[in-house]
Amino acid sequence: MQRIGVFICWCGSNIAATVDVEKVAEVIKSEPGVVYAANYQYMCSENGQQLVKQAIKEHNLTGIVIGACSPRMHEATFRKAAEAAGLNPYMVEVANIREHCSWIHKDMEEATEKAVILVRTAIAKVKLNAPLMAGESPVVKRALVIGGGIAGIQAALDIADAGFEVDIVEKNATIGGRMAQIDKTFPTLDCSACILTPKMVDCAQHEKIDILSYSEVEDVKGFVGNFNVKIRRKARFVDETKCTGCKICMEKCPSKKGLNEFNMNLNTRPAIYIPFAQAIPNVAVIDPTQCIKMKTGKCGICQKFCGVGAIDYEQKDTFIERQYGAIVVATGFKPISVDNFNEYGYNDNKDVITSLELERLMNAAGPTNGVLLRPSDGEHPKVITFIQCVGSRDTSGCGKPYCSKICCMYTAKHAMLIREKYPDTEVHVFYIDVRTPGKNYDEFFRRAVEQYGVDYIKGMVGKVYNENGKLMVQGSNLIDNEQITIESDLVVLAAAIEPEPSVRKIATLLTASIDTNNFLTESHAKLRPVESPTAGVYLAGVCQGPKDIPETVSQASACAAKVIGLLVKDKLKTNPCVATPDETMCNGCSQCANVCPYGAITYVEKEFRLGGGKTEIRRVASVNPAVCQGCGACTVTCPSGAMDLKGFSSKQIMSEVEAICKM
Amino acid sequence: MQDVSTEKKEFTPNIVAFCCNWCSYAGADLAGSSRLTYPANVKIIRVPCSCRVNPMFVLKAFQRGADGVILCGCHPGDCHYVTGNYYTRRRMALLYSFLNYMGIEKERTRVEWVSAAEGARFASVMNDFVKQVTELGENKRLTDLRVKEGE
Ligand SMILES: Cc1cc2nc3c(=O)[nH]c(=O)nc-3n(C[C@H](O)[C@H](O)[C@H](O)COP(=O)(O)OP(=O)(O)OC[C@H]3O[C@@H](n4cnc5c(N)ncnc54)[C@H](O)[C@@H]3O)c2cc1C
Ligand code: SF4
Ligand code: SF4
Numbered sequence: 018m019q020r021i022g023v024f025i026c027w028c029g030s031n032i033a034a035t036v037d038v039e040k041v042a043e044v045i046k047s048e049p050g051v052v053y054a055a056n057y058q059y060m061c062s063e064n065g066q067q068l069v070k071q072a073i074k075e076h077n078l079t080g081i082v083i084g085a086c087s088p089r090m091h092e093a094t095f096r097k098a099a100e101a102a103g104l105n106p107y108m109v110e111v112a113n114i115r116e117h118c119s120w121i122h123k124d125m126e127e128a129t130e131k132a133v134i135l136v137r138t139a140i141a142k143v144k145l146n147a148p149l150m151a152g153e154s155p156v157v158k159r160a161l162v163i164g165g166g167i168a169g170i171q172a173a174l175d176i177a178d179a180g181f182e183v184d185i186v187e188k189n190a191t192i193g194g195r196m197a198q199i200d201k202t203f204p205t206l207d208c209s210a211c212i213l214t215p216k217m218v219d220c221a222q223h224e225k226i227d228i229l230s231y232s233e234v235e236d237v238k239g240f241v242g243n244f245n246v247k248i249r250r251k252a253r254f255v256d257e258t259k260c261t262g263c264k265i266c267m268e269k270c271p272s273k274k275g276l277n278e279f280n281m282n283l284n285t286r287p288a289i290y291i292p293f294a295q296a297i298p299n300v301a302v303i304d305p306t307q308c309i310k311m312k313t314g315k316c317g318i319c320q321k322f323c324g325v326g327a328i329d330y331e332q333k334d335t336f337i338e339r340q341y342g343a344i345v346v347a348t349g350f351k352p353i354s355v356d357n358f359n360e361y362g363y364n365d366n367k368d369v370i371t372s373l374e375l376e377r378l379m380n381a382a383g384p385t386n387g388v389l390l391r392p393s394d395g396e397h398p399k400v401i402t403f404i405q406c407v408g409s410r411d412t413s414g415c416g417k418p419y420c421s422k423i424c425c426m427y428t429a430k431h432a433m434l435i436r437e438k439y440p441d442t443e444v445h446v447f448y449i450d451v452r453t454p455g456k457n458y459d460e461f462f463r464r465a466v467e468q469y470g471v472d473y474i475k476g477m478v479g480k481v482y483n484e485n486g487k488l489m490v491q492g493s494n495l496i497d498n499e500q501i502t503i504e505s506d507l508v509v510l511a512a513a514i515e516p517e518p519s520v521r522k523i524a525t526l527l528t529a530s531i532d533t534n535n536f537l538t539e540s541h542a543k544l545r546p547v548e549s550p551t552a553g554v555y556l557a558g559v560c561q562g563p564k565d566i567p568e569t570v571s572q573a574s575a576c577a578a579k580v581i582g583l584l585v586k587d588k589l590k591t592n593p594c595v596a597t598p599d600e601t602m603c604n605g606c607s608q609c610a611n612v613c614p615y616g617a618i619t620y621v622e623k624e625f626r627l628g629g630g631k632t633e634i635r636r637v638a639s640v641n642p643a644v645c646q647g648c649g650a651c652t653v654t655c656p657s658g659a660m661d662l663k664g665f666s667s668k669q670i671m672s673e674v675e676a677i678c679k680m
Numbered sequence: 681m682q683d684v685s686t687e688k689k690e691f692t693p694n695i696v697a698f699c700c701n702w703c704s705y706a707g708a709d710l711a712g713s714s715r716l717t718y719p720a721n722v723k724i725i726r727v728p729c730s731c732r733v734n735p736m737f738v739l740k741a742f743q744r745g746a747d748g749v750i751l752c753g754c755h756p757g758d759c760h761y762v763t764g765n766y767y768t769r770r771r772m773a774l775l776y777s778f779l780n781y782m783g784i785e786k787e788r789t790r791v792e793w794v795s796a797a798e799g800a801r802f803a804s805v806m807n808d809f810v811k812q813v814t815e816l817g818e819n820k821r822l823t824d825l826r827v828k829e830g831e
Contacts, residue, residue: 089705115712116709116712120715550702652734653734670725
């Protein structure tokens with residue numbers, strides 16, 4: 018015999034002002050199965066919970082219904098209270114009579130009537146609830162960080178400092194990311210390498226950190242606390258354990274025409290190379306598309322000169338599999354291609370460059386050793402024009418609809434650095450708006466205008482064209498309301514940034530969601546900004562949205578805190594509301610496994626008794642409760658009605674429907 | 681109690697709304713905490729994902745005298761369970777056109793995407809749906825086939 022207890026909350030006046038709570042409790046008392054009904058001012062309070070516990074014990078309740086605020090608020094509270102009184106926590110249902118009733122209706126009679134129906138519906142459901150036990154799954158005390166930019170580096174260091182093992186999987190030959198390419202950083206103008214490379218070295222030297230460079234994530238299985246990840250270690254044709262980074266191979270390699278990606282293709286590098294002087298790991302890699310030995314079989318010079326025998330032309334990709342408790346995605350960004358913006362003439366004029374190319378041209382370790390020279394003729398540019406918002410805030414479909422956030426600041430930085438180093442240079446900046454919120458940011462921008470005399474022009478550029486070797490920048494000046502043309506020697510495009518394209522694959526592997534612009538989405542924009550909706554997956558850096566270094570580092574440390582909070586636990590409670598097949602009805606058709614987004618369903622051979630001493634072996638579905646997330650997709654897909662969901666069973670939902678429709 | 685048969689009461693439809701836990705149910709909560717009103721005849725059943733809604737549930741509702749059934753889920757691409765709402769979309773398109781063929785007007789059935797942030801949208805969808813179903817009047821089509829209590 019069911020013994021149901023019902024508790025109606027006033028929520029101060031939040032519910033009681035529009036719902037006659039006493040009447041609800043009174044009416045409900047006579048519902049079949051209900052042996053106890055009470056109302057109280059604040060059910061969630063210490064006293065309210067005490068009331069629940071007492072009633073469970075005194076009346077031997079087998080199930081309880083709380084008519085209160087949304088179950089999203091306090092379901093967990095009441096489950097805990099029930100458990101403390103010896104009732105299975107899943108024998109609790111919450112009727113939402115606040116958000117779904119008292120707060121949206123004005124008429125007391127109407128609201129009271131609806132509250133009764135909502136409570137009845139919850140009673141109908143709770144009568145069919147079954148005690149459920151949350152399972153436990155162990156937590157693997159190791160974290161994976163995907164992407165070794167400043168975000169990944171910071172997250173890895175913080176997690177490792179707390180004593181946990183961390184692997185950084187970086188697709189490039191070195192960690193460092195975009196920050197390694199930047200010359201100086203706003204708002205303080207300190208040299209990027211000087212603040213980044215010590216952190217890279219810390220990673221390399223940290224006993225808890227394993228850097229898997231030139232590697233990519235191939236496959237991810239499992240779930241929070243227990244991810245099983247397959248990693249491809251791409252062949253670099255150099256034995257990482259032997260190479261000492263002496264660079265003799267780079268010197269001797271006769272094939273020197275490969276484009277230097279690190280320098281934004283502004284110069285070339287040998288077929289065997291180390292991306293930059295402070296690379297971590299400081300190990301060479303061979304570009305097979307440029308290597309003569311690999312293309313023709315002849316050469317082998319590097320092997321001859323390598324003193325430690327590190328060169329291995331036969332090296333193949335290898336795969337490793339590792340287990341992790343948590344995963345941080347920090348795959349960063351790339352500037353968009355400006356090829357589509359014909360008006361700026363990027364493809365036709367060598368002296369139209371992007372901001373990241375400018376960073377390399379100003380960097381002491383860059384192709385011009387830090388002397389700002391025009392790519393076309395190696396002359397000093399005397400007039401430089403910057404164009405902001407190239408492809409940002411662009412709803413035409415050509416660019417990106419969002420603001421890239423960092424361009425206003427780095428353009429001010431570029432303008433200032435140039436005026437500082439070459440005071441005779443004239444610098445113009447076309448902008449739509451200048452957006453520089455942030456600590457010391459607006460001051461930084463104003464310095465560019467007031468102290469460094471940078472000419473800011475509010476307006477858009479219509480066209481950049483070449484006239485007798487000069488770049489003519491034609492645009493509008495909205496303040497003076499006139500069309501202007503600036504004869505320039507160098508034009509710099511502040512191109513929008515977009516998520517690194519491989520993030521799509523990563524998101525699919527992790528079942529993490531991405532938005533229409535391919536940025537990874539956080540679980541809650543305000544309250545869970547570093548967690549992905551997939552449990553155990555965290556987001557750091559620009560892969561989640563445009564941001565600068567200070568913001569990236571803060572987010573990475575926040576991620577690390579979340580990861581540490583997870584990894585200190587030995588075990589995680591799993592959601593018991595999972596799918597289960599009725600094996601006698603299952604015909605092994607595989608439909609359910611096809612729709613399960615988590616791969617929770619496998620098939621097993623089982624022996625069934627047919628009667629008359631006969632048995633039969635049949636293939637039936639089997640759900641891994643630790644992997645199942647309880648969506649219920651399989652339950653509806655199952656053609657034989659064998660699959661059901663605990664906590665949201667077909668019978669439970671049907672009885673709710675009936676309770677609502679019974680007029 | 682007054683005699684209902686003599687006093688012709690204004691028709692208020694009974695509406696069952698299935699809402700997924702992650703988006704639409706939270707959207708309904710937000711409508712509540714923003715104090716946005718919609719008629720009291722909408723009653724919500726919480727399901728983990730819109731794809732948990734078996735066509736049987738919808739049929740049952742109409743059979744038991746519901747005048748309208750609405751399914752709400754996360755926007756396509758935003759499903760908490762990645763792909764659930766795509767199944768819902770296809771499945772319900774089929775079911776609703778079948779119901780329409782059976783004489784349950786397609787205006788009585790709906791699928792809507794409401795995110796956790798769209799409290800206002802939740803309220804306006806409900807207001808609109810209630811208005812639409814009210815105009816159609818009572819649903820009698822499937823109640824004739826009603827299974828007797830206790831069967
Ligand atoms: C021109 C320019 C100037 C800038 N100047 C400044 C400045 O002065 N001050 C400032 O604060 N900010 C500046 N920024 C912004 C700064 O570059 C970013 O905030 C920062 O680099 C973000 O770091 P991240 O780690 O998120 O991404 P990234 O630096 O992009 O690092 C991502 C890393 O992940 C790796 N990766 C990507 N996909 C995968 C994959 N699938 N598997 C494995 N690894 C992967 C990449 O190879 C890379 O190493 C500037 C940006 C630009 C474009
Ligand atoms: S073998 Fe390839 S990488 Fe080595 S020196 Fe020759 S071309 Fe360069
Ligand atoms: S309920 Fe969802 S997650 Fe669980 S087995 Fe079924 S389809 Fe997979």
